[in-house]
Amino acid sequence: MKKKEAILKVATVLFANQGFADTSVQEISHLSGVAEGTIFYHYHSKEQLLLSILRQTKDSIVHQFDEFVQGRKFDSGMHMVEEMVSFYLYLAGLMEDQFLLLHQRFLYKCSETNAEFRVCLEEIYNCLTDIFEKAIVVGQRDESVCAEAHPRKSALVLFTMVDGLVRFKNYNLYDAGALFNELMRSCRRMLQGSAG
Known part of the structure; x- marks a missing residue:
């Protein structure tokens, strides 16, 4: 392992x-x-060093989602949303230390006084929200997602629900796996409205 990789890996943990x-x-x-x-x-x-870890985390998340979507066929935009939710939960397990880091309070305290931290965190959360928003827009085009749903706001709510489940898992507060089916039903109810 190269020195820079070793430093980033250890510092992340x-x-x-x-x-x-x-x-x-x-x-x-x-x-x-x-x-x-x-x-x-x-x-x-x-x-x-911390900023480098955050940038690498963002790049890795984007790369993982790009690879996941590449060449994959979805039955509908709603199916795409469901697959993005499932993959997010899988990725949070795969990148457990990075996601645990993103949930640390000190990052948000740093972002209050340091513009670089704020921009970096906004970029991470925007790219994650973008992933859900793109699927919602696809669903609105094929009418599997309600046309009245505001794509960005719905994506933010969806992201909040999914990331909240990751926090439960990371902090061992609740058996997150036991909530998976209800999470998916909630996502469908929220996004389908009169379209479902």
């Missing part, structure tokens, strides 16, 4: 599980086997 303030560059250095000076050479500061 530590930031996600311990928090930003409780993770030292010395600890990242020790666990990644990369000298502290090398970490600062590549990332200049712990904040820049």
Whole structure:
């Protein structure tokens, strides 16, 4: 594994599980086997390291969804929405540390005073919402999704429901798997309205 990859991997796990303030560059250095000076050479500061992780997370999410959709045929836009929801939940398990990191409060505290963090988080959440919105628009075209549904607002509500289930799972608050079928029924009820 390359040094930069090792640094990012270790820092992601530590930031996600311990928090930003409780993770030292010395600890990242020790666990990644990369000298502290090398970490600062590549990332200049712990904040820049965190921003690099967030950018890599966004790129990885977009890439994973692009690969998932590529060449796949959907019966309808509603079917596409359901598949996007299912894939989001799968991806949250596959990228558990990254999603756990995205749910950490310190990121949002940083974004209150640091424009780079705010922009980065907005880009991540916008790309996730875009994925659901595109499926909703396809559904409105083929009439499997209610024409009156506002695509962006509906996508935001849908994203909030799905991401909330991921938070339940990540924090072991509830058996998220037990809610999957009800989540899908809720998505259909919300989006089909008079179209269903």
